[in-house]
Amino acid sequence: MFVGAVRDDSRRPADPHGTTGLPLPAGGGGEWTTVTQQQLDPAIAARLRHDDAGLFPTVVQEYGTGVVLMVAWMDDEALRRTLTTGRATYWSRSRRQYWVKGETSGHHQYVRRAALDCDGDTLLLTVEQVGPACHTGTHSCFTDILQETQR
Amino acid sequence: MFVGAVRDDSRRPADPHGTTGLPLPAGGGGEWTTVTQQQLDPAIAARLRHDDAGLFPTVVQEYGTGVVLMVAWMDDEALRRTLTTGRATYWSRSRRQYWVKGETSGHHQYVRRAALDCDGDTLLLTVEQVGPACHTGTHSCFTDILQETQR
Numbered sequence: 001m002f003v004g005a006v007r008d009d010s011r012r013p014a015d016p017h018g019t020t021g022l023p024l025p026a027g028g029g030g031e032w033t034t035v036t037q038q039q040l041d042p043a044i045a046a047r048l049r050h051d052d053a054g055l056f057p058t059v060v061q062e063y064g065t066g067v068v069l070m071v072a073w074m075d076d077e078a079l080r081r082t083l084t085t086g087r088a089t090y091w092s093r094s095r096r097q098y099w100v101k102g103e104t105s106g107h108h109q110y111v112r113r114a115a116l117d118c119d120g121d122t123l124l125l126t127v128e129q130v131g132p133a134c135h136t137g138t139h140s141c142f143t144d145i146l147q148e149t150q151r
Numbered sequence: 152m153f154v155g156a157v158r159d160d161s162r163r164p165a166d167p168h169g170t171t172g173l174p175l176p177a178g179g180g181g182e183w184t185t186v187t188q189q190q191l192d193p194a195i196a197a198r199l200r201h202d203d204a205g206l207f208p209t210v211v212q213e214y215g216t217g218v219v220l221m222v223a224w225m226d227d228e229a230l231r232r233t234l235t236t237g238r239a240t241y242w243s244r245s246r247r248q249y250w251v252k253g254e255t256s257g258h259h260q261y262v263r264r265a266a267l268d269c270d271g272d273t274l275l276l277t278v279e280q281v282g283p284a285c286h287t288g289t290h291s292c293f294t295d296i297l298q299e300t301q302r
Binding site: 044047057059061065066067068070071083086111112113114115116117118119120122124134135136138141142143144145146147148149 | 195198208210212216217218219221222234237262263264265266267268269270271273274275285286287289292293294295296297298299300
């Protein structure tokens with residue numbers, strides 16, 4: 001667990017280009033506050049590789065069935081929230097804000113496992129999915145079959 | 152099947168920012184040549200949404216086991232090659248060239264199914280994987296477990 005003096009992100013607008021996940025100056029006062037686990041574990045942050053927007057894609061797979069449900073995007077803060085709350089939390093590129101999956105729909109994703117790939121630029125979440133994962137009402141988002149080969 | 156006058160991409164350097172997948176002027180001569188199926192099926196191309204670099208992420212899942220093996224990137228031409236050859240072909244962002252998975256390692260991916268997600272910006276390939284999918288020698292690239300929850 002990280003304990004230290006970090007910028008309190010809960011008080012400023014969500015910003016994936018911000019300082020989240022970067023080393024921050026010690027000391028309190030002003031906009032700085034001493035908090036517990038308000039920054040992604042530096043050991044994890046150091047293994048992550050982000051795109052130019054500070055994001056990385058996250059593949060979401062259903063626990064038990066292995067069905068690939070969807071792909072969404074995270075920044076360090078979304079991953080921190082996901083790991084600490086156990087509920088999948090993403091960064092919406094279109095709305096430019098964090099969203100807890102199921103917050104409005106009730107179709108939550110309870111995280112069972114989180115794993116990075118070999119070069120640290122993609123996350124795989126294994127989740128228990130409540131209801132359909134897709135906003136269209138289907139279980140998985142991958143319903144538009146382009147090609148299928150039978151042996 | 153698309154038949155028409157298109158730019159012959161096989162004769163110019165790979166370029167995901169190029170005209171691949173876009174409507175092209177009719178007529179021959181010069182750098183234009185009449186070919187068969189040298190362009191991604193326009194009905195598929197119209198459903199794809201690309202990032203600023205003309206790319207979209209592709210999740211690769213193993214047929215039969217459901218294991219998520221890796222994530223790679225494609226442009227329209229990589230998808231065209233994948234669908235027409237049946238072998239997973241990606242765009243390498245670091246090397247800036249197409250790569251047929253297994254071309255050097257022998258660890259080919261034979262495509263059984265290709266599906267787009269609900270907003271057309273992510274592809275899911277279901278493949279028969281020959282050997283390990285990861286260049287590190289592991290079956291899947293997702294071996295760096297950040298967190299795992301037991302009930």
